[in-house]
Amino acid sequence: MLSEIQNRRSIRKYKNKDVEKEKILQIIDSARLSPSGSNTQPWNFIVITSETMKEKITYADHSQSWMMTAPVFIVCVADIRCRIDSNVTIWLDENSPEPELKQIIRDTSIAIEHMCLQAEHLGLSTCWTAWFNQKDLRPILGIPEDKYVCCVLTLGYNDELPKQRPRRPLNELIRYEKW
Amino acid sequence: MLSEIQNRRSIRKYKNKDVEKEKILQIIDSARLSPSGSNTQPWNFIVITSETMKEKITYADHSQSWMMTAPVFIVCVADIRCRIDSNVTIWLDENSPEPELKQIIRDTSIAIEHMCLQAEHLGLSTCWTAWFNQKDLRPILGIPEDKYVCCVLTLGYNDELPKQRPRRPLNELIRYEKW
Numbered sequence: 001m002l003s004e005i006q007n008r009r010s011i012r013k014y015k016n017k018d019v020e021k022e023k024i025l026q027i028i029d030s031a032r033l034s035p036s037g038s039n040t041q042p043w044n045f046i047v048i049t050s051e052t053m054k055e056k057i058t059y060a061d062h063s064q065s066w067m068m069t070a071p072v073f074i075v076c077v078a079d080i081r082c083r084i085d086s087n088v089t090i091w092l093d094e095n096s097p098e099p100e101l102k103q104i105i106r107d108t109s110i111a112i113e114h115m116c117l118q119a120e121h122l123g124l125s126t127c128w129t130a131w132f133n134q135k136d137l138r139p140i141l142g143i144p145e146d147k148y149v150c151c152v153l154t155l156g157y158n159d160e161l162p163k164q165r166p167r168r169p170l171n172e173l174i175r176y177e178k179w
Numbered sequence: 180m181l182s183e184i185q186n187r188r189s190i191r192k193y194k195n196k197d198v199e200k201e202k203i204l205q206i207i208d209s210a211r212l213s214p215s216g217s218n219t220q221p222w223n224f225i226v227i228t229s230e231t232m233k234e235k236i237t238y239a240d241h242s243q244s245w246m247m248t249a250p251v252f253i254v255c256v257a258d259i260r261c262r263i264d265s266n267v268t269i270w271l272d273e274n275s276p277e278p279e280l281k282q283i284i285r286d287t288s289i290a291i292e293h294m295c296l297q298a299e300h301l302g303l304s305t306c307w308t309a310w311f312n313q314k315d316l317r318p319i320l321g322i323p324e325d326k327y328v329c330c331v332l333t334l335g336y337n338d339e340l341p342k343q344r345p346r347r348p349l350n351e352l353i354r355y356e357k358w
Contacts, residue, residue, distance in 0.1 A: 142357045
């Protein structure tokens with residue numbers, strides 16, 4: 001098994017230690033190499049290190065206070081404009097029915113998980129968080145209403161070593177030839 | 180850069196060579212280790228090797244004839260029942276507005292990309308395909324209408340070495356502190 005897949009954990013306690021800028025760029029570069037439908041590359045990333053911004057984002061993200069231990073947040077934003085013309089007025093939120101929204105969530109999620117595994121590769125840790133509403137989070141960052149925030153990824157050096165959480169057994173996940 | 184991320188390509192031409200069953204299981208095991216919201220693990224996988232089934236699936240997947248060169252398809256199915264009680268009647272398709280559908284697409288996409296990278300790790304190749312409609316594909320496999328097929332992943336030994344497709348430059352993807 002790829003050791004980054006085996007060893008990755010969602011980390012909710014980080015050391016008080018900055019992340020090297022070069023490593024942040026390498027991590028985002030791993031997202032850049034992701035596959036996406038028709039190579040549309042809907043992903044955009046906002047790197048947050050300001051304490052004030054982290055506080056506001058954490059508040060919108062259900063006040064998960066552990067988040068503030070992370071030196072870096074990466075706000076991961078999917079842009080539907082790679083699929084829908086910018087002349088078409090559109091607002092997106094958790095209840096939007098647009099098929100293209102499902103596609104950009106899929107593709108941006110792929111890119112985000114590349115970042116999680118690349119971070120692990122560099123000795124760093126991450127946690128996906130998404131306990132926010134679009135309408136609360138977007139204004140904090142000035143994100144337009146036609147964009148969709150898939151995740152606020154926390155990033156830093158881990159200060160805990162949690163055990164692997166339980167998983168459904170393999171034979172329960174797999175079927176052959178039909179449902 | 181993690182070499183599996185660097186070297187992965189979407190492969191659309193495969194060698195006429197079966198994939199070892201043990202490797203298929205290792206690949207699906209890598210999906211099993213994925214993170215998911217509240218550890219809900221919505222993913223399910225149908226392994227297809229029957230030529231008849233592959234033909235039917237390919238037909239539903241926009242008749243992309245290259246798909247038939249792949250010895251294995253893995254049909255990746257997200258199950259909303261980890262988030263919505265089974266007493267609630269629900270049908271899902273590309274136009275469904277349910278927020279939980281967005282969450283299970285996100286989480287299943289993470290798991291699928293783990294499989295792509297683990298396949299690369301084992302010397303195998305993959306391609307995400309999703310040029311189908313739920314209503315066409317699900318009946319072929321007997322998948323209930325409350326499940327959502329995220330992807331038909333092709334899997335096999337590659338018989339082409341495509342160059343990396345162009346990507347948006349890093350500085351276009353990254354913002355700092357705000358949109």
